[in-house]
Amino acid sequence: MNQRPAPVPQDPEAAFSTKTPPALMPRTTPTADDPAGADRLGLTPEEIEQFRRDGYLIKRNLLLGDLYRPILDLLWQQPPITQAGVLRDRPETWVSPGDRWPKENRWGLSSNWMGSEPWPRPDDARPGGAVGERVGRLPYKLTRDRTNDVWRWHGIGHDPDFVGRTTGHPNVMHMAEALLGGPIKKPYRNRGVYAVFPCDLEGPDSALGAHMDQNMTELMVVTYLDDVEPGGGGFTIWPGSPQMLYPTSEQAFNWVATGASHEAMDKVKAEVQPVEFTGKAGDTLFCHGLMVHSAGIHQGRGIRFACIQDMNKSRARTHMRWTVAGKHGGPRIHCDMDGVIRIDASTGDDPADGDREVTNQWIMDSNEFVVSREPPRSDIFGEWNLGQVPVTGEVVDEQPWWERYDLPMTPGEGMSRGTGGTPAVALKDIADYEGEGVWRVRRRTIEDDTTRSL
Structure with a gap:
């Protein structure tokens, strides 16, 4: 195995x-443009050809739309809806609810920041980080993305019932193995529900924000919880973009951008016509994890409800992708692939200060670097199944990373469904100081007794 030096942490x-x-x-x-087989489980030669060429395929009615009625019923009872005066039976209230959202929210959180404190607000003084340091993801993340208001309900992403209706559903697992090949890592969470609201037609035009999630996701999956018509904010992808980006990375399994990566991204944006995924509740998009994508242009009147999911093979993984708050005027620092966090004393920060906030991107089901640092292969799908071997249910049940690291995730006692999340912990609780500004994180790899085949 080619273990290249650790790149600059991102x-x-x-x-x-x-x-x-x-x-x-x-x-x-x-649907008229779908290749043969889009309406049934499994892969046809036409679908394999499309996936190899474009990096995606759509499965129609893969999941019954009725599965999501209880989730939508629950969704309409959540604070971003109720506190903004958004009413299910009055579509005129769905337009630009961000005007009525609080600038900051701390809904659905326990007092477990740095052990026992409330999650801080931007102006709060805090011993573990500078005033204004970010807290990372929230169970109810509210943003105004370019011209659309977006609510990312990350808190529902670790709800076992919701995962069972989406990423963990047998039909989704079947397709993941048909595409990726086994062993598939059993999912314990996904990113939750992303709701894109209609914008005020008198305001700026809705626009695309093309990007690629630079994480270890191998297969990105998008399931609609309700129907999405053309121009209704449908999840938008740039076909063939994974094939353009993949060879520019320094590594095959951990995305490490190069100068060529930026050139490839510019080429994607300039030359590739994007595709807006439209369909019915239960329709599901599968695409390569390096797919360039965006929330769609929303010129409609409905709300786009989509579950965004990340799926992977079960692989040897190493350190958590920690990010560390700056203090004493120093900048934020990130953990590298060797598990090293370097704090530069010349910035005014105190390298030996272990009482500082450490967080991670807790919305991800796989949150650790892949051990292998091998370079990209000549064929982006060289290790994929793509229908070559029949699906046998080769799934590995890995202990979730938050359990292995003894981190909170699920709702605490007395909290409702769709809440919770992983707070900051102290640097000294996850790493050891080696001197000269170097902290080395403690690796908690998956042991034999925490991994079992299903």
């Missing part, structure tokens, strides 16, 4: 993109 919360805007408007995905 922010685990950052996406990969460039400043170049997309040049082409998206086309939609009518």
Whole structure:
């Protein structure tokens, strides 16, 4: 195995993109354009050909739309809806609810930040980080993305019932193994529900924000919880972009961008016509994890409800992708692939200060670097199954990373469904100081007694 030196660490919360805007408007995905087999489980030669060429395929009615009625019923009772006066039976209230959202929210959280404190707000003084340091993801993340208001309900992503209706559903697992090949890592969470609201038609036009999630996801999956019509904010992808980006990375399994990666991204935006995924509740998009994507242009009147999911093979993994708050005027620091966190004393920070906040991108089901640092292969799908071997249910039940690291994730006592999340912990609790600004994180690999085949 080619173990290359650890590259410069990157922010685990950052996406990969460039400043170049997309040049082409998206086309939609009518069912008439689907390859043969889109309406049934498994892979046909036509679907395999499309996936090899474009890096994606759509399965129609893979999951019954009725599965999501209880989830949507629960969704309409959540604070981003109720506190903004959004009413299920009054579509006019769905437009631009961000005008009525609080600038900051701390809904659905326990007092477990750095052990026992409330999750801080931006202006709060805090011993573990500078005032204004980010807290990372929230169970209810509210943003105004370019021209659309978006609610990312990350808290529902670790709800066992919801995972069973989405990523862990037998039909989704079947398709993951048909595409990736086994052993598939059993999912314990996904990113939750991403709700894109209609924008005010008198405001700026809705726009695309093309990017790629620079994490270890091998197969990205998007399931609609309700119908999405053309122009209704449908999840938008750039076909063939994985094939353009993959050979530019320094590594095959951990994304490490190069100068060629930025050139490839600019080329994708300039030359590739994006595709807006449209369909019914239960329709599911499968695409390579390096797919360039965006929330779609929303010129409709409905709310786009989609579950965003990350799937992987069971692989040897190493250190958590930690990110560390700056203090004493120093910048935020990130953990590298060797498990090293370097704090530069010349910035005014105190390298030996272990009472500082450490967080991770807790919305991900796989949150650790892959051990292998081998370079990209000549064939992006060289290790994939793509229907070559029949599905046998080769799934490995790995203990979730938050359990292995003894981190909170699920709702605490007395908290409702769809809440919770992983708070900051102290650097000294996850790493050891070796001197001269170097902290080395403690690795908690998967042991034999925490991994079992299903």
